[in-house]
Amino acid sequence: MTNARRSGPDLTEAIMRTTLELGQELGYAKLSIEAIAARAGVGKHTIYRRWPSKGALLLDSLLSLSESALDHPDTGDLLVDLRTQIYEAVDLLAGAPFSPLFKALVGEAQHDPGVAAALNERFIAPQADKTVARLKAARDQDQLSPDFDLDVAMAILSGPLYFRLLITQEPLTHEYVDRILDALFTGMGPRP
Amino acid sequence: MTNARRSGPDLTEAIMRTTLELGQELGYAKLSIEAIAARAGVGKHTIYRRWPSKGALLLDSLLSLSESALDHPDTGDLLVDLRTQIYEAVDLLAGAPFSPLFKALVGEAQHDPGVAAALNERFIAPQADKTVARLKAARDQDQLSPDFDLDVAMAILSGPLYFRLLITQEPLTHEYVDRILDALFTGMGPRP
Numbered sequence: 243m244t245n246a247r248r249s250g251p252d253l254t255e256a257i258m259r260t261t262l263e264l265g266q267e268l269g270y271a272k273l274s275i276e277a278i279a280a281r282a283g284v285g286k287h288t289i290y291r292r293w294p295s296k297g298a299l300l301l302d303s304l305l306s307l308s309e310s311a312l313d314h315p316d317t318g319d320l321l322v323d324l325r326t327q328i329y330e331a332v333d334l335l336a337g338a339p340f341s342p343l344f345k346a347l348v349g350e351a352q353h354d355p356g357v358a359a360a361l362n363e364r365f366i367a368p369q370a371d372k373t374v375a376r377l378k379a380a381r382d383q384d385q386l387s388p389d390f391d392l393d394v395a396m397a398i399l400s401g402p403l404y405f406r407l408l409i410t411q412e413p414l415t416h417e418y419v420d421r422i423l424d425a426l427f428t429g430m431g432p433r434p
Numbered sequence: 435m436t437n438a439r440r441s442g443p444d445l446t447e448a449i450m451r452t453t454l455e456l457g458q459e460l461g462y463a464k465l466s467i468e469a470i471a472a473r474a475g476v477g478k479h480t481i482y483r484r485w486p487s488k489g490a491l492l493l494d495s496l497l498s499l500s501e502s503a504l505d506h507p508d509t510g511d512l513l514v515d516l517r518t519q520i521y522e523a524v525d526l527l528a529g530a531p532f533s534p535l536f537k538a539l540v541g542e543a544q545h546d547p548g549v550a551a552a553l554n555e556r557f558i559a560p561q562a563d564k565t566v567a568r569l570k571a572a573r574d575q576d577q578l579s580p581d582f583d584l585d586v587a588m589a590i591l592s593g594p595l596y597f598r599l600l601i602t603q604e605p606l607t608h609e610y611v612d613r614i615l616d617a618l619f620t621g622m623g624p625r626p
Contacts, residue, residue: 271545348600349541353463358603366601384624391617394594394610397602398617401593402586404601408540409558410589411550418586425583425590429621432576 257282257289258303265300266339270346275299297350297357304344305364308334314372320380321427327376328399328419335407336414348408370396387429398426449474449481450495457492458531462538467491489542489549496536497556500526506564512572513619519568520591520611527599528606540600562588579621590618 260282265273275296279286293299312331315323334340351358373396380386402422406412452474457465467488471478485491504523507515526532543550565588572578594614598604 269545345544349544351603352537352541352600353461362602387620387622387624389620390622391613391620394613394617397594397597398590398614398622400601401595401597402589403593404597405589405593408544408600409592409596410554411543421583421586422589425586426618427621427623428579428581428583429619429623430579430582430590431619431621432579 253284253288254292255306257284257292257299258306261299261303262307262339262343265303265343270300270343270350273300295354295356297347297354298360300343300347301357301360301364304340304347307340308365312369312372314376316376316379318383320376320383320385321423323376324399325419325423328403328423329416332403332414332416332419335403341407345408366396366400369400373399445476445480446484447498449476449484449491450498453491453495454499454531454535457495457535462492462535462542465492487546487548489539489546490552492535492539493549493552493556496532496539499532500557504561504564506568508568508571510575512568512575512577513615515568516591517611517615520595520615521608524595524606524608524611527595533599537600558588558592561592565591 257278261273261278264278264281268277273296275286275289278299279289282289289299293302312327312334314327317323335344347357347361351361374392377386377390377392377395381388381390381392399422403414403419406414406418412418449470453465453470456470456473460469465488467478467481470491471481474481481491485494504519504526506519509515527536539549539553543553566584569578569582569584569587573580573582573584591614595606595611598606598610604610
């Protein structure tokens with residue numbers, strides 16, 4: 243029993259690391275709790291005690307990669323800070339092992355309401371809160387249009403990224419981020 | 435043989451109608467070419483001659499519902515016309531039978547490059563062309579910011595809709611469309 247001495251947090255981390263490794267090797271469809279348990283050297287029930295499903299385990303494993311990438315810096319310049327944060331976010335979204343596994347998870351969320359809810363509560367909502375907090379600070383410093391609707395900020399900033407990741411599947415580059423930010427800051431409306 | 439007399443276009447239409455009916459009854463995962471063939475009263479090979487896969491057949495069936503909803507009116511007022519067109523698009527995207535089957539197809543596109551390519555070539559690209567054409571006409575009439583980047587117009591206008599449809603899964607309402615359009619026309623940038 244190579245894992246007999248591992249304690250709770252270590253074991254949790256080892257299982258999540260194994261999930262990402264095996265997910266990358268096998269792809270989401272072929273990934274199974276059995277295979278993860280075997281590779282991690284634990285029993286299936288050890289996994290099921292912590293996670294109700296493959297989707298929930300994968301979501302936690304992906305979140306463990308994403309923690310620092312989703313913080314918003316505040317240097318006092320909104321556009322610079324948004325650019326920095328969104329570059330990090332797209333590097334995460336578009337890179338291995340995150341990208342194919344995250345896309346598979348979003349696919350799963352289309353027919354599994356539990357996965358959809360977890361994705362929103364644990365991944366999207368915390369990001370939206372951070373984004374809105376940063377935008378509010380910028381508004382107080384006259385760096386944001388006073389009429390801009392903060393309730394749709396996350397949809398407007400993230401929507402074009404997910405559109406490219408999930409729909410057109412073109413590369414999520416920094417240049418694309420620049421063009422999106424330029425277009426959003428310019429706005430579509432004619433000059434007064 | 436109830437279908438012995440059906441000609442090509444009639445048969446194609448009957449198979450697509452059956453695909454949508456059965457898709458609504460069974461859901462995408464349980465939908466099969468066998469079941470569609472049996473319900474439509476044709477042989478499997480009749481279907482496979484026209485469509486290489488369940489995804490391709492479903493895409494065509496969905497496209498048959500979407501043709502008119504995706505045209506852009508031109509009354510001379512860009513904001514009014516975008517609102518009209520996007521209302522129609524979200525009514526289609528959010529309504530039955532389109533919504534659950536389209537979401538399943540996008541899920542399929544996350545691991546099937548053929549479905550992803552067909553979705554883009556047949557559904558997204560034609561819409562993008564129509565959107566850009568309408569925006570160019572508006573720019574010539576000073577109804578659009580002259581600096582707005584038309585290459586990202588489709589991502590910016592559609593991204594927030596797909597974000598809500600696929601990620602947050604909140605209702606795609608006309609009120610949401612209004613808020614998105616207001617935010618995009620206002621722009622995020624501070625007042626000069």
